Amino acid sequence: MTTRPARPRRPERQPWSLxxxxxxxxxxxxxxxxxxxxxxxxxxxxxxxSFCDRQHFTIEPTEQTLSLYVIYECHHIEPRSVDSYLSGICSELEPFYPNVRKIRSSNLVSRTLRGGKRLYSQPVKRKRALTSDDIDLVFERLHCSTKYDDLLFLTQLLTGFYALMRLGELVWPDRHDLRSFTKVSRRTTVLLTTHSFEFTLRTHKSDRQFSGDSVLVHDDSLAGPRVVELFKTYLALRDSAFPCRAELWLRHDGSIPTRSWFIRQLRTMFLDDPLVCGHSMRAGGATALALAGVSGSLIQATGRWSSSAWELYVRKHPVLMQALALAEQRQPQPRV
Incomplete structure (x- = not known):
């Protein structure tokens, strides 16, 4: 008769003080x-x-106080931003006033915000999404440059465009108190093949499980072989200059690229076009995939969006996108 091995006893846990x-x-x-x-x-x-202090109201949130705060703020800032403000207020006050979210969703507060948006909202002024032609232009200008930082910027731009990356996933914030090494991609996570490259995002904005995510660019995708070869060229140069550093993205002086540095490089390429910003890269990549006929679910997964919010990044009218996609399908294929 065989007996089952006894399970190891769980180590005894000591109680903690209150x-x-x-x-x-x-x-x-x-x-x-x-x-x-x-x-x-x-x-x-x-x-x-500040509003409660200015108006001599108690800070305890009520339907009356929140609705009055909403209409006051709608007169001073874009009402769509007031919606975001309310989310922040609820998050910060909830430990002290557990019913604040119920008050926030009350009929009085919701209707006041809806009316404020109808009365005072201005048309959305979106930044311009980068196009494939824009990417080609930057590539032609920089891919033969002998400057290390030019190659770094070009590699980050093309990787961000085709992998639908947030700018914050490629660079450090300008504010020192917002910087964290837990968000810095590591050189040791890079995987290279003949036709692709991959690295790990240790954490990102929509990573609810805090398990990280993989960024993969393949030369059979919309990116083509030039992005893979460009990344390999940058990686070889980076490894030669900083063989013992852990960070994947490094400037010529060994510092991690910052948001302001990237934006300066971007505006240099586009002659200070005020409609080009950090979001232009991600928005352009999503639009390019949509025009290529990629399904919405794949775009959402590629960009690591937790919801259908990616649709806000597609900066073309749906009818225009349909016409462009049909035009591409009707183009005669070259004979082999």
């Missing part, structure tokens, strides 16, 4: 939001507290 439990919970609550999100939410809360 002070430690409260301390550890406070740390977890502090890190529940990304630093940049927490900064935005704190700004919204300061706006609400």
């Amino acid at each position: 002070e430690r439990l409260l301390h550890e919970r406070a740390l977890a609550l502090e890190h529940a939001l990304d630093k940049s999100t927490h900064s935005s939410y704190s700004s919204a809360l300061r706006s609400y507290l």
Whole structure:
């Protein structure tokens, strides 16, 4: 008769003091939001507290107070932003006033915000999405450059465009207090094949499981072989200059590229076009995939969007996109 091996006993756990439990919970609550999100939410809360102080209202959220705050702010900022402010206020006040979200969704507050949007909203002024022609132009100007930073910028631009990356996933914030090495892509995560390259995003904005995600660019995709070869060229140059550094993206002086540095390079390429910004890269990539007939679900997965918000990035009218896609299909194929 065979007997099952006894399961190892779980190590005995020691009880924590109430002070430690409260301390550890406070740390977890502090890190529940990304630093940049927490900064935005704190700004919204300061706006609400200033309003209450100015109007001599108590800070306890009520339908009356929140609805009056909404219409006041709608007179001073874009009403669509007031919606985001309310999300931040609810997040910051919820530990102290657990019913704040119920108050936020009440009929009085919701209808006041809807009316404020109808009365005071201005047309959305979206930045221009980069096109494939824009990418070709930058590539022709920089791919033969002997400057390290030119190659870095070009590699990041093309990788971000074709992999639908947020600018914040490629560079560091300008504000030092928002920088975190947990978001820096590592050289050791890079996987190279003959026809593709891949690296890991350790964490990103929509990563709810905090497990990271992979960025993969293949030469059979819309990107073509030039992006893969460009990445390999940059990687060889980077490894030669900084063989012992862990960061994937590094400038010629060994610093991690920042948002302001990338934007300066971008505006140099497009002659200070005010309609070109950091979002132009991701929006352009999503639009290019849509024009190529890629399904919405694949675009959403490629860009790591947690919802259908990617549709806001496609900067062409659906009818125009349909016409362009049909025109491409009707073009005669070259004979072999």
